[in-house]
Amino acid sequence: MLNISLGTIIWTTVAFLVVLFILKKMAWKPILEGxxxxxxxxxxxxxxxxxxKEEMAALQSNNEELLNKARAERDLLLKEAKEIKEGIISEAKTNAKLEGDKIVAQARETIKLEKAAAITELKTQVAALAIEVAEKVVKEKLSNDNKQQELVNNLIEEVTLN
Amino acid sequence: MTSKINTLKSFSSKFGLLIIAATFAFSFAGICSAQDHHEKINEHADDAADHENMHSEEGEGAPAGWKSWKSDGPGGFIMHHVADGHQMEWAGFQIPLPVMLWTDEGFQCFSSSNFYQEENEAHVHGMEGHAFSMGDEYIMINEVIYYLKENGGIHGIEEKVMKAEEADLLLAEIAILEKEKEKANTNDEKTSLNNEIAALSTEEKQLRKSAIITAPFDISITKNVLGLLLVLFLMVFIFLRVAKRYKKREGQAPKGIQNLFEPLILFVRDDIAVPSIGKQKADKFTPFLLSVFFFIWFANLLGLIPFLVGFNIAGTMSITLVLAVVVFVITTINGNKTYWGHMLAVPGVPKWVLILLTPIEILQMFIKPTVLMIRLTANITAGHIIILAFVSLIFLFGAGSEGAYWGVGAGSAIFMIFMYLIEFLVAFLQAYVFTLLAAIYFGSAVEEAHH
Incomplete structure (x- = not known):
């Protein structure tokens, strides 16, 4: 136990060093490398x-950004569209009004013209009628000259031209 | 293929359990065996009362450990089990080992059974312990083999022992004369005393020379050498298999026997080598540290298996000495400028202190591995001694009465189981401590100066 035996020392040295070498080359090297x-x-x-993971996160934030951008663009587009729509509507309204006014004015003009024409025609017819009447009256009255004269005077007096 | 993997897997997972179970089984077997001994004691005691002759009743089957109890008491019994020997004892059988001798006439090899035989038992007066002679060529006293014929037979050896005793007496006389010389007043007295001392010392030297009992150079495979070879073989066997797994399953999760040892390999690398040496330089020393760690641990575990011939490998000074020397050599050849500078002149210390400090530092270089050696030997041997002491208690107290035998037997059994558990811890702990301290020494050898 505590006494030193040279034989044991020799055995230990040889065996231990050999095993140390074998293990170092064939066991510890592949194990430690592995x-x-x-x-x-x-x-x-x-x-x-x-x-x-980082890439994923970056991608996700990218996506988010893209989405936000798209959303903003969409909002912008919508807003523009709305504006355009309103513009078109208001323009249409004004146009319509203008057109209407124009049509109304034209109508009025036409009415006026028609009216004038009608009046003219009426005048002509009235005149013709009057003439016819007058002719008839005259034809009758003219049988009596005095009376004829008198009638004509009265008629003329009565008919006032507006 | 699958079944083979499964077998290996179960082998590795049950391996640790197996060791523990075996140890407990054997420790109980030990208690039973101790009971057998106890019965023998009682029988012998009866025989002694009847015939007053115990020797004839002992028979050939009596184990050598039991003989040492007979001659030297519990101390002899314990030392017999702790000490190295030229044969193995297992469950009452004596297994001979090869005796290899380098003699004056060349190499000799024969079975140790030539020694351990009843008819070869010899008594050498003046030499304690057991002696076995082998024909008239060799005699083995306390497991040390001497020449028999060359030393003049047993009688010649006894004479040499007496001569050595005479030489001891002369030494004592010389010491007395030396004291007288100091007290002497005149020169004449001094010279006469000097002459006397010179005469006595030459005589003493001659006696010493003739008292040397010549011995052949013993390179036998003793019990512990066999244990050592067994452990080393086991290490090669196990770790080559582990290495094969690493090669085969590169980059994959560990499996089987690889899984069993990987945590320990990582423990040695990451918790011993790297913190003590540093990450860059640890790689160089890790293989040695791993080898030493597993060698000591396996050796300790092998020594813990009771009645398996009682290996005491890491508790044998000759073996731990080699480990310590290897540690010393590695430390010394790897020592860098800082290491030697620190040793020869500790920086930052006044010059006059260095006169004191440098010798201490140089001495420390040798003391460190020596302490490693002694600590390991003492711890492992002490564990064995304590367990054997508990066994001895059963013999001692059990010889008196049946009650004491059972009482002490039960108490000893409990303490033995407790000690076994502690020994398991110590087996690992001592392997760890030795490896850690070796790593720290290597670390100090390769440490760079830090300013």
Missing amino acids: LKKREESIEGALKAAEDA
């Missing part, structure tokens, strides 16, 4: 996942 490789690959995978 561990390192695996750790690196895990680390790499984790990093890739983290990157992907």
Whole structure:
């Protein structure tokens, strides 16, 4: 136990060093390398996942931005469309009014003209009638000259031209 | 294929449990065996009363441990189990081991059963312990093999022992004369005393020379050497398999036996090597630290399996000495400028203090591995001694009465189980401590100066 035996020392030295060498070359080297490789690959995978996550987040914020932009554009478009619509409506209204007014004015003009024409025609007819009447009266009256004269005078007096 | 994987998986997961279960089974077996011994004691005691002759009743089957109890009491019994030997004892069987000797006539190899035989038992007066002679060529006293014929037979060895005792007496005489010389007043007295001392010391030297009992160079595969080889074989077997898995399953999750050892490999690398040495330089030392860690741990576990011949591998100074020397050599050849600078002249200390400090620092270089060696040996051996002491208690108290035998037996059993659990911890802890301190020494050797 506590006494030193040279034989044991020799056996231990030889066996231990041989095993140390064998293990170092054939066991610890591949084991430690394998561990390192695996750790690196895990680390790499984790990093890739983290990157992907970040990318995802970036993409998402991008999307959001895009969406916002689109929304704003849509709002703008709508607003413009509304404006245009209102513009068109109001223009149409004014146009319509103008047109209406114009039509009304034309109508009035026409009415006026028609009226004038009618009056003229009426006048002519009245005149013709009057003449006819007068002719008839005259024909009758003229049988009596005095009376004829008198009648004509009366008629003329009565008919007032407006 | 699947079934093979499953078997391996269950093997690895049950491996640890198996060790624990085996240990407990054996520890109970140990208690039972102790009971057998107890009965033998009683029988022998009866025989002794009847025939007053115990020796003839002992028979050939009596284990050597039991013989050492007979001759040296519990101390001898315990030391017999802790010490190295040229044979293994397992469940009452004696398994011989090869004895290899480098003698004056060349290499000799024979079975150790040539020694351990009743008819070869010898008594050497003046030498404590057991002696076995092998023909008239060799004699083994306390597991140390000496020449027999060259030393003049047993008688010649006894004479040499006496001569050594005489030499001891002469040394004592010389010491007395030295004291007288100091007290002497005149020069004449001094010279005469000097002459006397010189004469005595030459005589003493001659006696010492003739008292040397010559021995062949013993390179036998002893019990602990076999245990050592077993542990190293186990390590190669296990870790080559683990390494194969790493090669096969590159980048994949660990599996089977690989899964069993990966946490420990990572523990040594990440919790011992890297914090003590530093990340960049740890790679160089990690293989050695792993080897040492698993060697000590396996050796301790093997030594904990009761009645498996009682290996005491990490509790053998010759083996721990080699470990310590390897640690010392690695530390020394890797020592950089800062390390040596620190040792030879601690920076920032006044010059006159260095006169005191430098020798201490240099001494420390040797003390550190020595302490490693002693700590490991003492801790492992002490654990074995305590458990054996509890076994001895059963013998001691049980010899008196049946009640004491059962009472002490039960008490000892409880304490033994408790000690076993602690020993499991110690087995790991000592492997950890040795590896950690070795790593710290390596770390101090390669540490860069930090300003």
